[in-house]
Each structure stands twice: as structure tokens, then as C-alpha cells.
Amino acid sequence: MALIQSAAGQLVLGIFLALLAAVGAFHFKLLTVSGAIAAFVLGAVTFGLGGLGWAVVLIAFFVSSNALSFLFKKRKKSAESMYSKGGRRDAAQVLANGGIAGFFVLLHHFLPDAWMPWLGFCAALAAANADTWATELGVLNPGKPISILSGKSVEPGTSGAVSLAGTLASLAGAALIAFFGWILMPNGILLSSNSFVLFALVSVGGLIGSLVDSILGASLQAIFYCPKCQKETEKHPLHGCGAETHLVRGKKWMDNDWVNMGCTISAPLLTIILGLIL
Numbered sequence: 001m002a003l004i005q006s007a008a009g010q011l012v013l014g015i016f017l018a019l020l021a022a023v024g025a026f027h028f029k030l031l032t033v034s035g036a037i038a039a040f041v042l043g044a045v046t047f048g049l050g051g052l053g054w055a056v057v058l059i060a061f062f063v064s065s066n067a068l069s070f071l072f073k074k075r076k077k078s079a080e081s082m083y084s085k086g087g088r089r090d091a092a093q094v095l096a097n098g099g100i101a102g103f104f105v106l107l108h109h110f111l112p113d114a115w116m117p118w119l120g121f122c123a124a125l126a127a128a129n130a131d132t133w134a135t136e137l138g139v140l141n142p143g144k145p146i147s148i149l150s151g152k153s154v155e156p157g158t159s160g161a162v163s164l165a166g167t168l169a170s171l172a173g174a175a176l177i178a179f180f181g182w183i184l185m186p187n188g189i190l191l192s193s194n195s196f197v198l199f200a201l202v203s204v205g206g207l208i209g210s211l212v213d214s215i216l217g218a219s220l221q222a223i224f225y226c227p228k229c230q231k232e233t234e235k236h237p238l239h240g241c242g243a244e245t246h247l248v249r250g251k252k253w254m255d256n257d258w259v260n261m262g263c264t265i266s267a268p269l270l271t272i273i274l275g276l277i278l
């Protein structure tokens with residue numbers, strides 16, 4: 001392992017492995033071309049500037065979120081018309097989920113002994129994972145979900161919909177990332193005398209990030225209406241059927257990617273504030 005002991009060697013290895021992962025994800029139809037380029041940059045920065053521990057947490061997020069999406073592909077078909085984008089993730093989706101994590105890797109590069117970058121990195125990915133798990137496993141909820149703001153029963157897949165199964169899935173998704181964050185916590189950074197604190201903070205932060213996602217989804221997120229299908233949709237300007245859609249609520253610019261960005265920003269902010277208090 002002499003190669004990864006030099007910074008330049010680590011960067012070269014990071015670039016190589018990130019390229020392999022991005023090409024693989026494109027091949028398996030998980031990413032578009034722009035999504036694969038964004039994932040390559042994020043992976044190279046994470047492995048090259050962070051190191052093995054950082055890369056493993058990123059890979060845990062990537063594998064667990066994609067495995068669930070893959071397993072629940074068939075179930076999701078009915079809700080597909082609600083979504084503005086198809087199965088492959090593009091660059092905006094990759095950056096909405098992983099951009100904030102990438103920012104914390106860069107911060108670590110300049111502040112190598114600080115605990116904040118690692119905590120923020122793990123919390124951002126925990127929130128992204130929590131959100132994905134809630135979306136994929138929430139469909140297992142026996143009853144209809146409710147809107148997080150109005151409390152009224154809504155159709156599964158609606159932005160801002162929450163359910164017991166979805167919320168538990170969200171906590172589990174965050175806890176999985178928190179577990180890797182806890183066991184891989186780099187030597188030399190000390191958040192508190194008890195490293196378990198990191199597990200607890202990242203789990204709670206990830207869960208709350210996914211609730212922020214639901215709140216934004218139920219309030220500011222743009223929802224359009226297709227007059228031809230007489231359905232609400234996130235698609236704009238054209239629905240899947242080809243008809244033009246009109247804004248019915250929310251802010252026109254606030255699409256799902258901005259909502260996800262809000263989710264992955266709020267979790268590290270909250271966990272870092274809690275980390276400073278503890």
C-alpha cells in the first residue's frame with residue numbers, strides 16, 4: 001500500500017477508481033453522461049483528497065441508495081408519472097445529493113485536523129440516503145401517507161408526503177451512513193470523548209434533513225398540473241404525454257434538485273451546531 005501513502009499516489013488512485021465507478025454506473029443505467037461526469041469528479045475529490053475512509057462512506061451511500069432504487073423499480077412504475085426525471089440520475093441530481101458532501105471534503109483538505117468536515121460530510125450523505133430510503137421504502141406503508149404540513153391524506157409519491165414506514169426507513173438509511181461514519185472516523189479528530197456521539201448526531205441529523213426535504217416538498221416545491229391527464233406532476237414545461245403543464249403551487253424554480261439540496265445542507269448545519277454544543 002505504499003502507493004496510497006503519498007498524496008500524489010492517492011490522487012491518482014482516486015481518479016482511477018472514481019473513473020471505474022462512474023463508467024460502471026453509466027453502464028448499469030444508473031447515471032446519464034452528465035451524471036457520470038459529476039459522479040467521477042465527486043468520487044475523485046473524495047478519494048483523492050479525503051482518503052479511503054471518506055471513499056467508503058461515499059460508496060456506502062451510492063450502493064445502498066441504488067440497491068433500494070433497483071429493488072423497488074417495479075413497484076415505483078405507478079408513481080413514475082409524478083417524477084420529473086427518469087431512472088438515470090443526471091449531474092443536477094448527483095450534485096444535489098453529493099455536492100455538499102464534496103464541499104466538506106474540500107474543507108477537510110484545508111482543515112485536516114478539524115472534526116467539522118467529517119461530521120458535515122457524513123451528515124450530508126446520511127440525509128441524502130435517508131431521503132432515498134424514505135422514498136423507496138415508504139411505499140411499503142399499509143395506509144396512505146399524509147402531507148407533513150397539512151396532515152391530510154395524500155397519494156403515495158406526492159412531494160411532502162410522510163408515513164410511519166417512510167420515516168422509519170429514513171432513520172435506518174441515516175443510521176447506516178452514521179455507522180460507517182462512526183467506525184471510519186479518522187484518527188486525530190476528536191468530536192467528544194465518546195465517538196458514539198458521532199453515530200447519534202449523524203443519524204438524527206440525517207432524519208431531520210429528510211424531514212426538511214418533506215417540508216420543502218409540501219410548501220415551496222413547484223407542482224404543475226397536466227390538463228390533458230388531469231394530474232398533478234413535477235414535470236415542466238411538458239408532461240410525459242406531451243401536453244404543457246401549469247404551475248399550481250410552490251415556486252417555479254424550486255424543483256426536486258433544490259429540495260434535495262435543502263435536505264443535504266440542513267443536516268450538516270444542524271449536526272455541526274449540535275456538535276459545537278456537545
Ligand SMILES: [Zn+2]
Nearest residue numbers: 226229239241
Ligand atoms: Zn399529461
